[in-house]
Amino acid sequence: MLVTQQKVLRKFWYALMPMSALDKGPQPFTLLGENIVVWKGADGKPAALRDRCCHRTAKLSKGFVENGNIVCGYHGWTYDCSGTCVRIPQNPDASIPAGARVPAYHCDERYGYVWVALEEPLQPIPYFPEEEAPGYRRILQFYEQWKTSPLRVMENSFDNSHFSFVHKANFGMIDNPVPAKYEFRPNDWGFEAETHVPVRNPEASFRITGTSEPVTERHLTNRWYMPFSRRFGCVYPASGIHHIIYNCATPIDDGTLMLVQWLYRNDSEEACSTQELIDWDRPITTEDRDILEATDPDACVDTRRRVEFHMESDKPGLMMRRMLMDLLTRHGESEVHNPPEA
Ligand code: FES
Ligand SMILES: [Fe+2]
Structure with missing residues (x-):
């Protein structure tokens, strides 16, 4: 069995890294072949998006966190925890295009770790x-x-x-x-x-x-x-x-x-x-x-x-x-x- 070929595996929670790893800023992770970025939001909870800016495709994990949002390191487009672009610094007065968003994943903290599920999970994070x-x-x-x-x-x-x-x-x-x-x-x-x-x-x-x-x-x-x-x-x-x-x-x-x-x-x-x-x-x-x-x-x-x-x-x-x-x-x-x- 090759894990990336069994799509149902995307519907489970996995522990990625200790929460403390996010103190250093956004972190990249590859889960089931998918490149994601995780960071700590303004409420202290972790968030996960596809690691690909929707502007010119730079990895968001190369960016930084500002007020709980993630900022792309290339031109500064800024995304909230749901993946919605909330700021385009070069066009402060223009409305943000509706398609300016990045896919978000299920993300939570448990037992000191960041947990992510790529799709709607079939089960909660296991209870220990x-x-x-x-x-x-x-x-x-x-x-x-x-x-x-x-x-x-x-x-x-x-x-x-x-x-x-x-x-x-x-x-x-x-x-x-x-x-x-x-x-x-x-x-x-x-x-x-x-x-x-x-x-x-x-x-x-x-x-x-x-x-x-x-x-x-x-x-x-x-x-x-x-x-x-x-x-x-x-x-x-x-x-x-x-x-x-x-x-x-x-x-x-x-x-x-x-x-x-x-x-x-x-x-x-x-x-x-x-x-x-x-x-x-x-x-x-x-x-x-x-x-x-x-x-x-x-x-x-x-x-x-x-x-x-x-x-x-x-x-x-x-x-x-x-x-x-x-x-x-x-x-x-x-x-x-x-x-x-x-
Ligand atoms: S590639 Fe991310 S803001 Fe341009
Ligand atoms: Fe052993």
Whole structure:
């Protein structure tokens, strides 16, 4: 599946970048192959337009923000958050032509990030309960481009047989390659998958897991939010520490995504600092990145390819594809792109 060829993907929300990135002025972003510009409006909320001035096509992201509007850097045409041109500085007394506007996108702030949907969204921005629950702190961990496909990232998130190999240098147990089974709870827009996984607990992770046992357990309650968001819901039963990661694998184009990752912990900065938590999760995430960038980003959605779904731990990826296929056909995408058989 190539993401830019499945139009229904334009009808979902994606996290683009931290809100703080907008403090530097308008920012460009490519979402599903479409060039957009985001900036902070006068009310402090983010806004998104096509990154193309309707005058002589300059990228608006090269411009600047004035009184909450975006000003083109070429001749100063000025647009409000709806994309309407509100000022042509060279003709202050003439009326502005009705066609002087730029397409606007759905844009909002949530969980410290800018979220955009290119078309009327089918679902609201996913609700992540830890944001409001007492006792949690939120840590914005990473925001980086990966050369792979978001479907690969999602299937990897629920593939607990890769731990023993990809993560053997830290928590993975290479001598214990048979993965724990999941219990699945599907819903209309994804599923929840629960399991208990034994993990190595090297000294470097004592303050992460809250225990010094050489082997400990992760109680995982993971969730998939169609199409490309997920929760890694990890509780360490030995200490009661919650290590809850959310990711958006935001599709940039057919071979690139923005991996957005943030974390909720139910402990204090003194117990485990923000920097320690970033330093622990960073190399693990890089291990995933390295192997996923070695896969073909043109991920198939054809569930008849039995060899791709041969192991018990391939089942989540199979379920994702069935649900995505159902979504694509329900929205009239009869031309579902599938790569040729390998
Ligand atoms: S190209 Fe933007 S104002 Fe001329
Ligand atoms: Fe991993």
